[in-house]
Amino acid sequence: MKKFLVLSLVLSVVFVSCKKEVAEQTAQQKTAWHDQQSAPEYNPAARSSSENLAMGNPSGAVANASNYWNYLLTKTQFAMSYHRDRGTPNWVSWHLDPTWLGSTPRQDNFSSDASLPSGWYRVGSSSYSGSGFDRGHNCPSADRTYSVADNSATFLMTNMIPQAPTNNQQTWANLENYCRTLVNQGNELYIIMGSYGTGGTGSAGTKSTIDAGRVTVPNRIWKVILVLPQGTNDVTRVTTGSRVIAINTPNINTTTSWGGYRTTVDAIESATGYNILSAVSSSIQSVIESRVDSGPTQ
Numbered sequence: 001m002k003k004f005l006v007l008s009l010v011l012s013v014v015f016v017s018c019k020k021e022v023a024e025q026t027a028q029q030k031t032a033w034h035d036q037q038s039a040p041e042y043n044p045a046a047r048s049s050s051e052n053l054a055m056g057n058p059s060g061a062v063a064n065a066s067n068y069w070n071y072l073l074t075k076t077q078f079a080m081s082y083h084r085d086r087g088t089p090n091w092v093s094w095h096l097d098p099t100w101l102g103s104t105p106r107q108d109n110f111s112s113d114a115s116l117p118s119g120w121y122r123v124g125s126s127s128y129s130g131s132g133f134d135r136g137h138n139c140p141s142a143d144r145t146y147s148v149a150d151n152s153a154t155f156l157m158t159n160m161i162p163q164a165p166t167n168n169q170q171t172w173a174n175l176e177n178y179c180r181t182l183v184n185q186g187n188e189l190y191i192i193m194g195s196y197g198t199g200g201t202g203s204a205g206t207k208s209t210i211d212a213g214r215v216t217v218p219n220r221i222w223k224v225i226l227v228l229p230q231g232t233n234d235v236t237r238v239t240t241g242s243r244v245i246a247i248n249t250p251n252i253n254t255t256t257s258w259g260g261y262r263t264t265v266d267a268i269e270s271a272t273g274y275n276i277l278s279a280v281s282s283s284i285q286s287v288i289e290s291r292v293d294s295g296p297t298q
Helices: 002-038 049-053 148-153 165-184 265-272 282-288
Strands: 071-074 079-083 088-096 134-137 160-163 187-196 200-202 205-207 220-229 243-250
Touching: 049 071, 049 079, 049 088, 088 160, 088 165, 134 165, 160 165, 160 200, 165 187, 165 220, 165 243, 187 265, 220 265, 243 265
Parallel strands: none
Antiparallel strands: 071 079, 079 088, 088 187, 134 160, 187 220, 200 205, 220 243
């Protein structure tokens, strides 16, 4: 009888121990699975600049110096159409998902872009000084915080436009923060930002150009944001139900909620002549580009 009780006690201890071990393994598996879903594996060496143009090349830009008004400039961090004579990009396109976000601090190392064709004027870090306009990022610094190299790329002057300070620091900053909120909610974004026209109003009044006429001050600033759940084969996952946020603001030194500037992609295309989501099927484009977003703004 005594041997039976001892054996029963040993078996009970073994059962409880095994049950605890299985539970711990299950919990660890669940944690690992969650981490994989919320933070996709990222290999920096495998990063391709083509992801920033996955939704298309809006103006058909090419990397040929003779195409000075629509010159394709590609970085790992973003792609753009650059206009030599305006000294600013026509548009900048980039992909934003959790793999681009990290803990790298803002570098603030504004610099000229040595990758521009030989003989082209290179806008410098001090070219906007005293103009009353911010060095306004197209691809934001906070969208590229995985590494110092990623963040530094956003401070190249080819990524800047003369932007009214209040417009930059409030209206646009709030929209940029909202984009990262969407990513933290499980989405990935394809973002295209651009500007057009001549003449904006900064803190020192209205100007058409700065830097001795070598940099044009835009009149309008726009952005298109395509929102997708995080996944793969992104172009094929765009549907008529996909959320697209399009805004177009005047380049003036006042603030208004970015939601009040919402418009359609079609309207921006009409103003610029671009085909902004050209890689998406035309039947889907016709639906999502004609719709004004009515989703949340924070």
